Amino acid sequence: MVHWETVSSLATGVGTLVLAAATFASVRSANRAARVAEESLLSGIRPLLVPSRPEDVTQQVSFADDHSVRVPGGAGTAEVTDEAIYLTLSIRNAGSGIAVLHGWRFDPTTALRWQERPSAESFHRLTRDLYIPAGDLGFWQGVLRHPTGDESDPLRDRIVARERIILDLLYSDYQGGQRIIGRFSLLPDGEGGWLASVARHWNVDRPDPR
Template sequence: MLDWVTISALATAIGTLVLAVATFSSVRSASRAARAAERALQLGLRPVLLSSRLEDPVQKVGFQDRKWLKVPGACANAEVGEDAVYLAISLRNAGNGLAVLHGWRFEAARPINHVKPELAEFHRLTRDLYVPAGEYGYWQGAFRDAGDPQFELAREAVKNREPMTVDVLYGDHDGGQRTISRFVMVPRDDDGWLVSHARQWNLDRPEPRD
């Protein structure tokens, strides 16, 4: 004889299991859709700094001690003053969001191996610099402390016209999506410097999930 109580209990259990599986699949699909929407939103805000174009106009970059450097498109400028070493690079934002520049790191050489630098090595900009989406802008930095070991390294590199590397730390206008872009300054035949974008590191990219 059939045990209808047992059969009913089994049917209820199977129905509950099927409902649980369907709910899990629905929640997982909704989570994926939410992450995709969040990703699309971030892409709409993400800046991407590259070296500017040769046809971009010359920019006049001013420093707090009233020193001025002229920086042509796709180029940089560097100059040794009496009490400071001045550096500036022409940039272009190829991303969709406003780029807010926060800090920089200097190396008096062209890197052989591109290793992601530590944030502790960066100098904080005295003021934020901005590069609008799809537009050109600039980065600027200066060494003013003669006791800083990098002061002498930068001074000698500029005077001897040797390649130099500048890592620029920036993010979006909301303070997220921090990125490091590496630029290499190479001396031209004249007094100028050409700039190439060498590497990029995304610091706030989330780990991939299923």
């Protein structure tokens, strides 16, 4: 005899399993589509800072204590006074979204080499956010008000001896996400100035590109 109750139960179970599999596949596909859409949206507002071009205009950069410098395209400045150490970079946003500069740090190493990404907590916070529109020119400025100490001494010595200065800049998109650390250098140009270059970028909130 055919046990119709058993057959009915088995059919119901198979139907439920098929429905569950279809639901899982649908949800997985929807999640994948959502991730693709999110990545597409983020790429549309992603900044990327690089040194400006030598033919870019010279910018006037002023500090809170009324100290000011002129920063040529493709370059930066590094000055030591009795009151402070002043640093600037002329930079351009090669990305597709507005860049917001948040902080900086001086790396005491003298040569560019592979190393782990610096901690975002090790950066000096800027007293004001600096914004650089996509595809446009801007600048970064940093200052140490007490030009002596564990960090200031090697930086001051590097400036006076006119040796490579390695600077890390922390920036993000205009929403504060997609944080990036860019490793820049100031190199003496033989004429009393400093040329700007970039060596590496690290992603803070996303996987690194390498």
